[in-house]
Amino acid sequence: MGWSYRKSIKFGPFRLNLSRGGVGHSWGNRLFRVTRGADGRRTVSVNLPGGFHWRKTTSGR
Template sequence: MALTFRKSFRILPGVRLNINRRSWSVTTGGAHGPRRTFGSDGRRTTSMDLPGPFGYRHTSTRSSRRRSTSRRGGGR
C-alpha cells in the first residue's frame, strides 16, 4: 500500500493552500460559485458544482511548462 501526503490550509476566507508530496496549489472561491485553482506545475483549473449530479471543470496548462509526450506507444 502506497503512502500519500495531502494537506490543505485555509489562509484567508475563500482561499486555500493545498500541499502534496510533489506540488502545491492555491484555490480561490467558495461553494456557491466557481472555484479557480492555480498549481505550481502551471495547471489552471476552473470548476463549479451545479445542481444535481452535474459539475463543470475546465483545465488549461501553460505551454512553456507542458511536458512532451512520446508518440511511440506500447499499444496500450
C-alpha cells in the first residue's frame, strides 16, 4: 500500500492544500467554492440547502 499526505491551511475564504501530488488552492465558502487542484484541474462547486449540489470539473494539463 502506498503512502499519502494531505494538509490544508486556511486563510479566511482562501485555502491552501498540500498533498503528495503537489500544491492546490481553493476559495469560497460552503455554498460556492472554486478549487484548482495540484494536477491543474479546476472544479466549481455550488451547494444549496436541502442537499442539492452541482459540480463542474474542467481538465487540467
